[in-house]
Amino acid sequence: MAKSMVVAGVMSGTSVDGVDVAICRVSPAIDASSTPRVKLFGHVGSAYPKAVRAAVLQAMDANAISVAELSRLNWRLGEIYADAIEKAQSQLGLKAALVGCHGQTVYHQGAVEKYLGKPLRTTWQIGEAAVIAERLRVPVVSDLRPADIAAGGQGAPLVPMLDYCMFRSAKVTRVLQNLGGIGNLTAIPAEGGVDGIMAFDTGPGNMVIDACMRRLYEREFDRGGAVARTGQVVPGVVEQLLATEYFTSLPPKSCGREQFGERFVSQFIAMCRNAARDVRDEDVIATATALTSASIVDAYRRFVWRHVGQAAPLSRVEFVAAGGGTKNGTLMGMLRDGLEPLGVKLRLMDEFGVPAQAKEAIAFALLAWLSWNGLPGNVPAATGAQRAVVLGKVSYG
Incomplete structure (x- = not known):
């Protein structure tokens, strides 16, 4: 026993x-x-x-x-x-x-x-x-x-087994988003059983941001999102990437450095440089940060809302973020700006007594x-x- x-x-x-x-x-x-x-x-x-x-x-x-x-x-x-x-x-x-x-x-x-x-x-x-x-x-x-x-x-x-054990609710639909190297989410409809969970990798979390910081600034990461905050998102790059196969594929799906490692980063930086004149290094970092945020919001719009749609109108929807990416204030601001118009409240895992890391x-x-x-x-x-x-x-x- x-x-x-x-x-x-x-x-x-x-x-x-x-x-x-x-x-x-x-x-x-x-x-x-x-x-x-x-x-x-x-x-x-x-x-x-x-x-x-x-x-x-x-x-x-x-x-x-x-x-x-x-x-x-x-x-x-x-x-x-x-x-x-x-x-x-x-x-x-x-x-x-x-x-x-x-x-x-x-x-x-x-x-x-x-x-x-x-x-x-x-x-x-x-x-x-x-x-x-x-x-x-x-x-x-x-x-x-x-x-x-x-x-x-x-x-x-x-991680969905833990998400279900610790964070399911009879009244609140919760989407648990981890922001590690790769981003992944677990959607638990209100009053839903374990069979009603949807979970998948949303794409890059910190991975592309960190790699761009190493290449362009010789730093391991963008502390607090300070560099991204000074940049401008390069027009068209994020939208073009979100139309590619991984982001449009139906869950279940998972990814890693095989999809978003050094080869992808080289292509990403080249796309930013070629998309507009006078693209600065901080603009590349801002665009990498926007890719993470936009891929998460797009995943919610494209897949999660459809899955929890029957429950969501009858319950609050909370989007609970964890992982190292929660320390990036610029990323969290972009996420909040993308989710709040959808009626989704962004919260931190720390509010539930669980440190984000x-x-x-x-x-x-x-x-x-x-x-x-x-x-x-x-x-x-x-x-x-x-x-x-x-x-x-x-x-x-």
Whole structure:
């Protein structure tokens, strides 16, 4: 029988800015009509060492990389995750009995493509879980996406299970938007069950903005959106991009650096330069920020409203943002300006007692607990899987 456990959830996302550890208590559902309960004790973030971050980015965007480099990076990340969990446990004065570790995505292909004569989807997260299990002497649930892909899903998004457990409402339709490297949302109609969830990746979150900042300003990100605030959105570029295949494709869908990495950034900057005369660097950053905002608003208009339309007129619609992008004031202002005319209220995850940076780590704590107890963690309505499945692989400490 499932029991209450203290679980450490570990997340390192496509922004590659570091490792987030959330230590939570996860408890069984009270009855058949409820869901598991999650209580956050605390959250601690750790930055990647500069050389490690560079190695991860290189691995993600490389057309070719040696097996030796990938193997070494896998084991080095295992040590970094173990360090981050130990740091969190020390700072919070808690000891986890179980770890859920997402790992670092180095490749994700959610759409079917033919390879060696066979159509397939694939995903790969690295960070050796055996290292974490040995260091902490507790079981580690890792590699959580492949089981969903094997069941015909896209392996993403996996956060909707947490969204449903923590944020569903009888009176309010909620859209939970994460602003990490990639943007993803979960739409939960008021009074809706788990089968009524819609969830998908909206496109780039911080990824294109950050990459443009590195190229044009040699900075890792646009702090507070200060650079974008001084620029002008280049006319026509965002509209042209929103007409391309990924943005117009129906959910379920997922994306990553394969769609919006360095190759896309080169094309994006060229589009900005060619669209108008005297385009300044700050105009490129403003346009990248507008692409993130507009893709989210467009996703709501194009897909989400249709999905929640029957419930939305009878209930409030709240758009709840989380992730590192919430610190970008210019991006949040653009989102607010795009959503409010639609009658949608923009809120921050922090208002619900969940730090914006902690949400995905909390999600992987919940998923680890579900897997440890033999319970499904994916939401087929979100990923497109044929059935609900138990996620992950276990390394015993």
